[in-house]
Amino acid sequence: MLRLTPGFLRFYGPVASQALQLYRELYDHVTLPHEIKRQGQGYAQANLLRHAYRYSSFWRQRLSRAGFDVGAPEQFELTHLPVLTRQDLQESFESMRARWTGCAADKIFKVATSGST
Numbered sequence: 001m002l003r004l005t006p007g008f009l010r011f012y013g014p015v016a017s018q019a020l021q022l023y024r025e026l027y028d029h030v031t032l033p034h035e036i037k038r039q040g041q042g043y044a045q046a047n048l049l050r051h052a053y054r055y056s057s058f059w060r061q062r063l064s065r066a067g068f069d070v071g072a073p074e075q076f077e078l079t080h081l082p083v084l085t086r087q088d089l090q091e092s093f094e095s096m097r098a099r100w101t102g103c104a105a106d107k108i109f110k111v112a113t114s115g116s117t
Contacts, residue, residue: 046073056098
């Protein structure tokens with residue numbers, strides 16, 4: 001594990017600052033008790049589901065059919081969602097996007113990996 005000591009590295013600029021903050025959050029996450037991690041993951045999942053429900057017609061329909069309650073997103077089990085198929089992606093790609101009103105296209109960026117992870 002990378003351990004940073006005072007004076008070892010110097011960071012300049014907002015990107016370096018964000019990287020250091022991310023490192024700190026990841027390090028903190030590793031050392032947290034299991035129950036605290038689970039609560040944090042549940043909170044993040046609830047926010048993601050709420051956002052998808054509000055801003056994507058595809059996900060709103062899919063979540064509703066699976067019994068999602070926007071008033072209690074913490075109660076929802078992801079296993080209730082049907083498997084997302086290749087055909088779903090090909091036919092509904094545009095309606096899957098969950099963009100809030102007023103979000104400019106130039107403020108959105110894509111992240112991709114090789115898929116090997």
